[in-house]
Amino acid sequence: MKMKSFNRKFFFFTSIGLLVLGTNRADAQKANVQKKPNIVFILADDLGHHAISINGLKYAKTPNIDAIGQGGVNFTQHYVSAPMCCASRAGILTGRYQQRFGSENHLLYPAGSAYNYDKDKQAGLNLLMLEKTDDLTAADVTYTQGIPKTETNIAELLKRNGYATAIIGKWHQGYYAGYRPHERGFDYSWGWYGGSSLYYTDSVKPGYTSFRDSLGQLHNYGGEGGKYQWRRDSLVTGIYKNGQLTDESDYTTYAIAREAVNFIDQNKDRPFFLYVPFGAIHTPLQALQKNWDKSDNIKNPQIRYVIAMLLSLDEAVGQITKKIKDDGLEDNTIIVFSGDNGATYNRFSLQFKNGKPVMGGPTTYDDQYENLNLPLKGGKMTHYEGGIRTPLLIKWPAKIKTGITYNSPISALDLYSTFAAAAGAPLPKEHQYDGVNLVDYVNGNKKGQPHPILYWRNGFVKTIRKGDYKLMINELDKTLYLYNLSNDPYEQHDLAPSLPAKVQELRKDFQDWEKGLVPPRWKSGGVNPVIVDGKVVSYQI
Template sequence: MKKIIRISVLLCVFPALSILAERPNIVILLADDLGWADVGFHGSEIKTPNLDSLAQAGVQLKQFYVQPTCSPTRIALMTGRYPFRCGGHISVLRPWHQHGVPLDETLIAQVMKDAGYKTAITGKWHLGLARRAYWPTSRGFDLAHGCLGGAIDYFTHEGYDSLDWYDQDTIPLHEEGYSTDLIGTRASKIIIDHNFDQQPLFLYVPFNAPHSPYQAKEADIEKYSHIKDENRRIYCAMVDSMDQQIGNIIQSLKSKEVLENTLIFFASDNGGAGNSINLPYRGNKGTPYEGGVRVPSFIHWPKGLEGGRDFDRPLHIVDLFPTFTELAQGDIAKCKPLDGINFWPALAEGKAMPKRDIIHNAKDARGRGSIRSGDWKLILSKPERAPDGMPVADGKLMAELFNIKDDPYEQNNVVHQHPEMLETLWGRLKKRAPEIVSAAPYIARAPEGWEAPADWSNAPE
């Protein structure tokens, strides 16, 4: 009895201990190819009231970075490590590729599961398809629903003429409905069915919206009939539909009376593509400019985080692994060295952020890639065309240097004014070269004679 009293007194004096004593449920919501300016809380005409409400009540992350494309960002999220460490830094995984996230990498779901969490995913995986060993239920998820690859048809759930829609990875699911709705419905069901008194929940909801193909329900498209461009009109409807399902997920958390102690994180996997709007930032998906790697993001946790504010220090998606596993009291001792940092003391308590570089990409030993260090950002492209020394060829500068604090829209390349900063940052990129694992051969187009199976359920172990 005395021990209970002592603990109660401690919790009254140090309220932060009560948060750790009751670990949060964690829900990660990931959009696919969502533009910076395509959410209401960034001024969009697209109706996103549920995202807006969460963002305004939570903490908006104003400088949250990801990788320029899909699979690399998901590798960074799942491993807490930059994708160049496992050869996943070049581009997305295609269904004819025989590789996936290496099996000696520990994924966040495995740490959460070992910490006592129920782990579940519904949505787009895109981290390896050819072998079952790469699939979610082999990588720490108790429950899995959705597609293993990318760019599926929203209504038929086929990709590359193959059914790509599963329950528990291996069971082909001929499920009628719009994929965004089905993902949201399954997420809500996972929440409703879960016994929160027995264990906390780690739920990963990677929507495939608003990635192409551009498809939406007629009722949602009609809301944007005033938009002349048909593809933009459909895109807006796709984002709207995703927001509706996020609203249903929130209602499910409320109905189970666990919203207060649920940490909800939201971001896009990269900047927006064709029909999106990334303004005022430069660039889009696939580029290292801010429009390709800075994405709309927030954290909402009523019980554990003071909301209604912005957080303007640079973060990267690799930071989620150490931060969330620490909150979950997970053990990362078996993980390979993490690139991410635990940003919670800075976010929740206003403490100083550790100094570090953010690597938007690192491609080769010559220093090709992009790095953010403090306020400075360096982009190096096509150095193979440049002579030794400064990456300059035919009078055209291959290096771009920006001060993001003064020039967040990357309009003024100041590399000539600051050659010392070019040398410093370029040197830091080149120092990463020994850490870069050679990428598996990237084959953008299917090899001659390759045919997708009717579904992937017979994939080898």
């Protein structure tokens, strides 16, 4: 009897001990999982370096956006890998120069899917990006546009490492099966597949206002009426929730914030990656009346619309950051704010010369014709600083001190490596990655320049920055310019004639880099000329 009693007691206490041990181990594992930081990546559209008040915007204040940099680090020389949306985002999402896997050109739109447009007036800007066939087949390149499946995008990497993942907003990396966000690593997706979408659909709606041309059409890239009829039910511009077309009645910028807040609420007990690529400040120019009214000091109506849209963007960013703080997630959440490329010239200038839109520099605009890239030269689609330099603000209270300004050149390709390192996710071994972990440099764990050399290529337009020198080659225009950005940040003084050895050195470095690239996987959308500081410049879409 005593032996039986002893056995029962031994079994009982052993079971209790194992249960406690198991519980403690489970709690420890849970705590270990929770040490992984949440990652919230907010990406604005067509927003250059100077388009937020922390970087000198004079038209308005952006306190919620600025607070991210004030609470962490502001990178003053942040470069994207392309001066246009699609290619830039391909680089950001993969951490690799997009020319390494053929995503060099802008996505081609399936015929008629982005807009209803007048085929007799296809000479307008950007219509070259529309496929010229109305009979797409399964073999058409449009079906396989996007980040190739051989690449591991950041959502796929983080999902494999225990993260809940979501994209709320603009995708622009493929329209068809296998290339849509809910099929490329995102547990939840809400947004549009193409380059832009409506902010609201009603032609006349109380509390809203839109910039229209002389024929009453929604304004897009400086075009006149008849060229664009925006749609909300198309493959490219419609709002899709996990692959299904859905209705949306809210102002799109606020709807994105709503969806982001809901995702945080549903996933706050586990590590999450939330990618929030807003549509603002891309066209169409549609604003809330309340924010339009706040901008009555701005003479240029296009800039006034964009500033009104920017105010809504700042409010939406504030809703997301407030949710993170209210839920007690702030200390261990990485919050990133950036832009995909510089501001577009034709949205911010009413100047035309010989039928070509005029893009400028610090000396070529008066008050009426200023743009949001100033004082940087050029803008979207060009390799001038106004096209490839954008804001980058990072806040991570657990790891990064407040109020840091980082002045060395860095790349948007660094975000992939930074996120992976923070999550404890090893980089895939099958590829060469072009970024660095920025936290190491910000905190002083690594010294020196993160990127002694940076490269850009859009077809016949080729650029390299090595140290302070920047070489720009346009093979179509047969032009070549060399600038020293340390004493000429606005690219006003061409040094190529006086420094032929430096030109040859940088040209050789660029040619060596090109040896590791592949041809574009789909054709270019065409060539557009603009006037920059009085000179005609061609660029490739």
